[in-house]
Amino acid sequence: MSNICTAPIYKMNSFENLFIEMTAKHCNQKCKCCYIDFNGNKNNKDFISIDSIKESLEDTKDKNLQCIYLCGAEPMTHPDFNQILRLCLKRCNVCIMTNGSFLNEKKIRFLSKVESEGENQIIFGLSLVHYNESENDKMKYRGNYRQNIFALKTLSRYNFNSVLFVQNYYKLSEAEILQKFCEIFEEQEIYNVDVKINCSYPDYDDENYTKPSISTDCMYGRILTQNGVYSCPLLSGDYRGRCGSNFQNFSEVVSAESEFCATCSKNNNTMFTVV
Template sequence: MSICTAPTYKMDKLNNLFIELTSKNCNQRCNGCYIDFPVSKNVKDFIPIDTVKEALKDTENEELYCIYLTGGEPMTHPDFNSILRMCLKRCNVCICTNSSFLNEKKVRFLKKVEDEGSTQIFFKLSLAHFDELESDRIKYRGNYRQTISALKILSRYNFNSVLSIQNFYRLSELILRENFMRIFADNEIKNTDIQINISYPNSSDDECMLIAEKADCMRGRILTRNGVYACSFLANDYRGRMGTSFKDYSKSITAETNFCSTCAANKGWMFAIG
């Protein structure tokens, strides 16, 4: 019997700062979501704006490339606009959203916010399939049309987006990309504004953990209202706890969870945009 040792990943630089604005609030609750949602939809677990301010101050000497506003659905946070403006003063910001708030009026407003400074806003949206019914089966009914509509509006306002495809059906990447290009063309979405990231749910039965080529914990951390954690998968999970704040936090993690196997099975970043 072989003895397996989980790899340890060290973070050299904090380039990606993920901020979980809420862990349990989402207006959609996709079927395939990794978040364990409570029965009640009235959970007020928003991160206090002062916690975000403190984290930005504590990381002022770090070379941040991008701040990711995540959730749950980050746009449900009552202080979303203030937090966004605060983060944009520091570096580019990626809004990881289910797209349901991205109507014409909101996108026009976000363009004005972006135009106030020199940094950029990116968006990360997700679909599971190029076929509407298949995608909605994994996400929620109506998600496909909502996401395509949001991509169309974002493209019109010259925003750059990342479309994250969770390849549950394990289709060929070429077929996925060809079909999405066709959909972009049909909907007058400029495909130069959209980067497609394909990821796979883990189905590895390997006894021993593979070594990840790229894992988000190698160059980022996530801040939640409960402290600092290794990555979005392990946010608020004791196995990924790195510290109370960015004043003093751990830069190394033993990658021993099932989520870590998913990172190893995928070749790209799971949450960062590149």
């Protein structure tokens, strides 16, 4: 007897979010929980070209982009980071998805000046896996927690808005995570931060669990990489997420067949967006 499995098909509702993979495999850190396969070398100089970004902005000029996400590996290692940021800010708000290690006071002051040159906003996306420093650093790297808290505190002094993505590997309750971060923010005088919890689905291990409505990143955007257009940051470079070579002609439909899709579909929200 044959067993035919069909993956759900997710169609794009609206193209609001343009993710740009500034580098696929260049990062100045090494987290234990990182989903990127660095093949033993995280120093690949695989930076996306400015020309390719310019082309994509032109090709998507009829789309009502709400936010451009500069992501990676670590986007701030790109040698032309400042130029790309200014270019994207001319179009819409820009979210920098970073590990926080480049966000010292001098850099934040500079970014505040860049933001003040135009109308659009810079938002920061940082991430932790636990509100407790040692539990967090166990999954990430030593010093990650302090770097992120310092960055959030300094960003808030400069009136930037940030989103703290919490990858809930420890499967804590959402209420606990929110309460603890609320206390930390109050104690540290950190403002303007939204906490977004990912993979927090109490019934995740229950195969019969179905979420009432599904909202995934591939329904609201695409990611541009050096090698073409893919469905979302989790599937960049993966043939299962391939949507085309550029934005002149790309697929608006995704067959959610990967193991990432299975996890993502059970999450309560888009995983990478800040709004």
